[in-house]
Amino acid sequence: MKTWFITGTSTGLGRILTEKLLEQGHRVAATLRKPEAISDLKDKYGDRLWIARLDVTDTQQIKAVVKQAFEELKQIDVVVNNAGYALFCAAEEASDEQIRQQIDTNILGSVQVIRAALPYLRAQGSGRILQFSSAGGQTTYPNFSYYHLTKWAVEGFCDTLVKEITPLNIGLTIIEPGAHHTSFAAALHTAPVMEAYDATPAGDVRRAVASGGFPIKGDVNHTVQAVINSVEVYPAPLRLALGGDAYRDVRASLVSRLESLDNQKELALASELKD
Structure with a gap:
């Protein structure tokens, strides 16, 4: 059995992951802004659930909580960056404050949790980091757009980090779920709507979300178990797409980008200095 450190455990996949791990006999260090949200799990599982209040936009608090968790639990095998949310609006509609909060939570929060944990993972000579992204x-x-800004940024960070930490026996996997029936949609942050975007794809997506027009076929239990199983895979898979929509949409995006790149091959090579 392993010890897991997880951020954002009050709702959604973070809560479900915590529940399933405890059911299977693992020990969980659960962090969240409102610890009372999982008091029922504490009553049920006792000392196997370690709880701390954590706002991932507070870097000093991150450092203190991670330090406390490693010192009190002695070893943490898996660090899970799950805390995050989505700002749902056209790019022009968001306020400066909303943009900053999205970046502080989804990018800087994830980066600082990893940075705080790395010295302890290096010292124990092993560990696995799971970074929740999405399709x-x-x-x-x-x-x-701002949600994608944060997820593309954190994936670039993690993709680079893997090259630095793999020789230290620390693995990292980026988790990319598609749409699942969790609290994600209910927790979307929005901004005042601008009429100018009603007849654009932004307006179409807004109406589809409001009407429930998006098919959601992701199997939450299967996805969470796949996340748990991934830590037993060596070497650690760099990315884990979960859900048929995640596979299809990511593949289509990658194929389109590769085709675009190949169409520019002659131009790219012509810009290279000749020997």
Whole structure:
């Protein structure tokens, strides 16, 4: 059995992951902004659930909580960056404050949790980091520009980090779920709507979300178990797409980008200095 450190455990996939791990006999260090949200799990599982209040936009608090968790639990095998949310609006509609909060939570929060954990993982000579992204870390949908900004950024960070930490026996996997029936949609942050975008793809997506027009076929239990199983795979898979929509949308995006790149091959090579 392993010890897991997880951010954002009050709702959604973070809560479900915590529940399933505890059911299977693992130990969980659960962090969240409102610890009372999982008091029922504490009553049920006792000392196997370690809880701390954590706002991932507070870097000093991240450092303190990670330090406390490693010191009290002695070893943490898996660090899960799950805390995050989506700002759902056209790019022009968001306020400066909303943009900053999205970046501080989804990018800087994830980066600082990893940075805080790395010295302890290096010291124990092992560990696995799971970074929750989404299919939206490889493809894009209208009205999610700032969410994509954060997910593409954190994927670039993690893709680079793997090259640095693999020789230290620390693995990292980027988790890319598609649409699942969790609290994600209910927790979308929005901005005042501008009429100018009603007849654009942004407006179409907004109406589809409001009407429930998007088919959601992701199997939450299967996805969470796949996340748990991934830590037993060596070497760690760099990315884990979960859900048929994640596979299809990410693949289509990658194929389109590769075709575009290949169409520019002659131009790219012509710009290279000749020997």
